[in-house]
Amino acid sequence: MIPELGHFALIIGLAFALCLSVVPLIGVAQNNHQLINSAKPLSFGLFFFVAISIFLLGYSFTVDDFSVKYIAGHSNSLLPYYFKISAIWGGHEGSMLLWVFALTCWTFAVSVFSKQLEKEFVARVLAVMGMIAVGFILFTLLTSNPFERLLPNFPLEGLDLNPLLQDIGLIIHPPMLYMGYVGFSVAFAFAIAALMAGKMDAAWARWSRPWTVAAWSFLSVGIALGSWWAYYELGWGGWWFWDPVENASFLPWLAGTALIHALAVTEQRNTFKHWTLLLAIFTFSLVLLGAFLVRSGVITSVHSFAVDPERGIYLLVLLAIAVGGSLTLYAFRAANVSSPSRFTFYSRENAILIAMSILVTATVTILLGTLYPLIIDAMGLGKISVGAPYFNAVFVPMMIALFLFMGVGPLTRWKKARKGELAKHLNKTSIFSVFFGAAWPFIYAGEFSLSAFIGMTLGCWIVLAVLKDVFINAKQADGRLKFSAVPLNHIGMALAHAGIAITVIGVTMVSTYEKEMNIKMAPGESANLSGYMIEFAGTKDVLGPNYSAIQGQLKVSLDGEFVTLLKPELRTYKVQRSGMTEAAIHTNLWRDIYVALGDPLEQNSWSMRLYYKPFIIWIWLGGFCMAIGGFLAILSKRYRKRVLVTEQKLTQAKPAVLQEA
Amino acid sequence: MKSIIRFIPLILFFLLAVLLYRGLFLNPQSMPSAMIGKPLPNFELPTLKSIEQRVGRDDLQGDIVLLNVWATWCIQCKYEHPYLLNIARDPRIKLYGLNFTDDHKAALNWLKQYQDPYVFSIFDEQGALGLDIGVFGAPETFVIDHTGIIRKRFAGPINDQVWQKEFLPLIETLEAEMAAGAS
Numbered sequence: 001m002i003p004e005l006g007h008f009a010l011i012i013g014l015a016f017a018l019c020l021s022v023v024p025l026i027g028v029a030q031n032n033h034q035l036i037n038s039a040k041p042l043s044f045g046l047f048f049f050v051a052i053s054i055f056l057l058g059y060s061f062t063v064d065d066f067s068v069k070y071i072a073g074h075s076n077s078l079l080p081y082y083f084k085i086s087a088i089w090g091g092h093e094g095s096m097l098l099w100v101f102a103l104t105c106w107t108f109a110v111s112v113f114s115k116q117l118e119k120e121f122v123a124r125v126l127a128v129m130g131m132i133a134v135g136f137i138l139f140t141l142l143t144s145n146p147f148e149r150l151l152p153n154f155p156l157e158g159l160d161l162n163p164l165l166q167d168i169g170l171i172i173h174p175p176m177l178y179m180g181y182v183g184f185s186v187a188f189a190f191a192i193a194a195l196m197a198g199k200m201d202a203a204w205a206r207w208s209r210p211w212t213v214a215a216w217s218f219l220s221v222g223i224a225l226g227s228w229w230a231y232y233e234l235g236w237g238g239w240w241f242w243d244p245v246e247n248a249s250f251l252p253w254l255a256g257t258a259l260i261h262a263l264a265v266t267e268q269r270n271t272f273k274h275w276t277l278l279l280a281i282f283t284f285s286l287v288l289l290g291a292f293l294v295r296s297g298v299i300t301s302v303h304s305f306a307v308d309p310e311r312g313i314y315l316l317v318l319l320a321i322a323v324g325g326s327l328t329l330y331a332f333r334a335a336n337v338s339s340p341s342r343f344t345f346y347s348r349e350n351a352i353l354i355a356m357s358i359l360v361t362a363t364v365t366i367l368l369g370t371l372y373p374l375i376i377d378a379m380g381l382g383k384i385s386v387g388a389p390y391f392n393a394v395f396v397p398m399m400i401a402l403f404l405f406m407g408v409g410p411l412t413r414w415k416k417a418r419k420g421e422l423a424k425h426l427n428k429t430s431i432f433s434v435f436f437g438a439a440w441p442f443i444y445a446g447e448f449s450l451s452a453f454i455g456m457t458l459g460c461w462i463v464l465a466v467l468k469d470v471f472i473n474a475k476q477a478d479g480r481l482k483f484s485a486v487p488l489n490h491i492g493m494a495l496a497h498a499g500i501a502i503t504v505i506g507v508t509m510v511s512t513y514e515k516e517m518n519i520k521m522a523p524g525e526s527a528n529l530s531g532y533m534i535e536f537a538g539t540k541d542v543l544g545p546n547y548s549a550i551q552g553q554l555k556v557s558l559d560g561e562f563v564t565l566l567k568p569e570l571r572t573y574k575v576q577r578s579g580m581t582e583a584a585i586h587t588n589l590w591r592d593i594y595v596a597l598g599d600p601l602e603q604n605s606w607s608m609r610l611y612y613k614p615f616i617i618w619i620w621l622g623g624f625c626m627a628i629g630g631f632l633a634i635l636s637k638r639y640r641k642r643v644l645v646t647e648q649k650l651t652q653a654k655p656a657v658l659q660e661a
Numbered sequence: 662m663k664s665i666i667r668f669i670p671l672i673l674f675f676l677l678a679v680l681l682y683r684g685l686f687l688n689p690q691s692m693p694s695a696m697i698g699k700p701l702p703n704f705e706l707p708t709l710k711s712i713e714q715r716v717g718r719d720d721l722q723g724d725i726v727l728l729n730v731w732a733t734w735c736i737q738c739k740y741e742h743p744y745l746l747n748i749a750r751d752p753r754i755k756l757y758g759l760n761f762t763d764d765h766k767a768a769l770n771w772l773k774q775y776q777d778p779y780v781f782s783i784f785d786e787q788g789a790l791g792l793d794i795g796v797f798g799a800p801e802t803f804v805i806d807h808t809g810i811i812r813k814r815f816a817g818p819i820n821d822q823v824w825q826k827e828f829l830p831l832i833e834t835l836e837a838e839m840a841a842g843a844s
Contacts (some may be wrong), residue, residue: 115800236739278670285674296685312685320678327671334667378683419844518774599746599776607776 020130183215224623322414492633504620738740
């Protein structure tokens with residue numbers, strides 16, 4: 001009964017979504033305020049019923065209702081309750097429901113937090129979000145219903161969740177990732193609404209900005225968590241594999257990063273509007289494309305979902321309607337968008353323009369690499385796979401160029417830098433960065449390393465640029481520093497840029513100085529890993545709630561002093577009968593010691609993998625920094641000013657635009 | 662002129678959509694091979710562990726032979742590797758490796774690092790044998806029956822599901838054929 005109620009709630013949600021996508025638009029066309037105002041309650045209804053639906057699925061998981069096909073395939077009565085709940089998104093059907101739920105959360109949030117916007121505009125935005133919801137709820141109901149029953153012969157016990165997914169990482173990674181993905185639908189809806197209205201001004205960008213930044217921040221956390229999870233759970237010590245599924249999350253992030261910058265320019269300088277519109281469409285298209293690639297089976301990946309051509313066709317149609325429709329709208333309506341550009345070569349606009357161009361080029365390059373096997377296959381030329389060497393070879397040089405401009409952009413004035421000012425700002429920082437980068441490899445390792453030099457120089461360069469920028473902004477007329485005077489969105493930007501620098505440093509250090517040992521160890525033997533003595537004290541048998549495991553005991557000491565006891569496990573899950581290595585890691589800010597059990601060899605000895613990973617935690621700390629920066633920027637007061645203020649500003653800005661035209 | 666420019670994104674997307682539509686009807690994992698039903702071509706190649714020793718078709722002994730194409734540059738090989746260790750324990754089959762266009766040192770290191778599931782690995786540095794049997798990439802797995810005929814080719818990593826669905830039925834058929842042939 002409960003699963004049917006969940007199913008039914010989802011159908012009611014669909015009805016609300018259908019109304020939401022039609023009624024407010026009729027209201028706008030007929031200038032009927034009652035219909036326009038209906039957008040808000042309809043959004044609420046949509047959110048409410050989808051929330052009930054996902055709650056009931058979660059409830060059915062906790063009470064072990066194995067008559068539901070999805071639950072029987074992804075849960076087990078022995079599974080701890082928190083994994084039962086996270087198993088909601090452990091497979092295709094449930095993760096679609098999570099996707100829909102995230103979409104309705106955003107729709108609801110837009111309807112609540114948009115009091116200061118024009119009602120007609122909000123109505124259009126919500127209607128577009130309603131259309132997206134219709135598409136995805138229909139997809140869930142028609143091709144991937146998580147409430148499908150196995151009646152009358154249902155199993156008494158479930159097949160259990162994939163052991164790889166029984167982890168804290170899976171509890172929070174997908175919700176964050178989906179909040180990020182789906183959040184870009186808000187930017188998309190704003191762009192479509194603007195094109196419908198034929199009006200695109202700085203106020204539009206101001207409204208759209210916090211939503212876009214929020215989505216981007218969620219996605220940053222989601223990707224960082226995913227990479228972290230892969231690092232400790234897969235037991236290979238790697239943190240990024242350029243797998244198609246990873247690329248599917250990284251592509252919208254890159255495009256979204258470009259979009260945030262385009263929006264900043266559109267808001268502050270009233271230009272780059274075509275960039276903003278196209279990037280908003282492009283970013284959300286990449287989200288949809290990612291869903292298609294991951295869920296249709298056109299590309300093989302380590303973690304692709306179950307393959308079903310019917311789903312593929314449906315998603316392709318959805319992609320065609322959403323992207324084809326919006327690009328058609330753009331093609332016909334974009335003529336109304338005037339985007340005057342008045343800036344010189346040495347200006348922040350130009351720095352951002354270059355940065356956006358690099359980001360878009362990087363996005364397209366990675367997209368091509370991801371699709372290349374498919375292109376070759378579709379043309380009948382054979383089957384190939386594109387691996388990390390390609391992606392690293394094309395991506396790293398582009399990022400080096402991008403990071404160079406990241407150090408220039410924040411210190412350059414809008415429109416036109418004053419003569420000599422840029423040189424004055426940059427001379428000291430660039431000399432110091434190069435010096436720091438060159439000295440670092442000698443201090444850390446005693447010998448020069450080109451990759452460490454480049455990476456550390458760039459990291460230092462980016463940090464110094466944003467620090468300098470914050471200091472310039474904090475400097476009062478009388479020469480005192482007042483940090484509370486720096487606008488919150490500025491601090492957010494600085495923190496996000498610093499996050500990039502932290503990640504760059506982490507990546508540089510790990511890829512240059514990591515150590516890896518694959519050795520056979522018998523009890524009592526020890527190994528020297530970058531100065532740490534690691535002694536194998538034998539193994540123990542341990543029991544978990546739904547698995548049994550052999551646990552290695554490794555004493556780690558540095559200069560004779562005990563550091564920690566690492567306990568890597570080799571688990572056997574009872575239901576799925578599959579073995580899994582659970583690595584043991586000791587983390588601090590400067591290094592990780594990573595130990596994974598290999599296989600048992602003769603006489604109690606084991607093959608073992610030991611890794612020394614300097615600064616690796618910085619990679620993810622950087623990701624979190626970026627997200628915190630994003631969230632701080634949203635809190636900035638500028639986004640909560642009333643419409644009146646922005647309208648006044650606009651009327652002031654307009655004459656200048658006209659003169660230019 | 663300017664208005665045409667605005668249609669460019671739409672046109673690009675249209676091309677992409679056509680490509681994706683084509684992609685839907687291609688199964689990246691099932692590949693017809695001209696070699697199915699034909700005997701494995703003969704070859705003379707070194708093994709990975711000793712470059713001096715040459716092996717040929719007749720050295721792949723066993724009633725049911727699985728020839729797994731792998732390389733250290735292939736991430737999905739890493740993914741399927743633990744499962745290969747599992748398969749290797751199945752007494753019905755013999756698992757051989759074909760190390761495909763790889764670096765010799767790296768390949769040896771890999772086997773040391775992740776264990777060696779293969780009876781032995783053929784070291785095909787130039788991809789000569791791979792070319793003969795039509796290998797496109799790695800991982801790929803060929804099934805060869807007791808008469809030396811290639812019966813199946815599977816592209817992509819093997820996991821439990823794939824094994825149950827794609828390989829076990831064939832192995833059972835082959836066993837039945839052998840039993841029928843013996844009686």
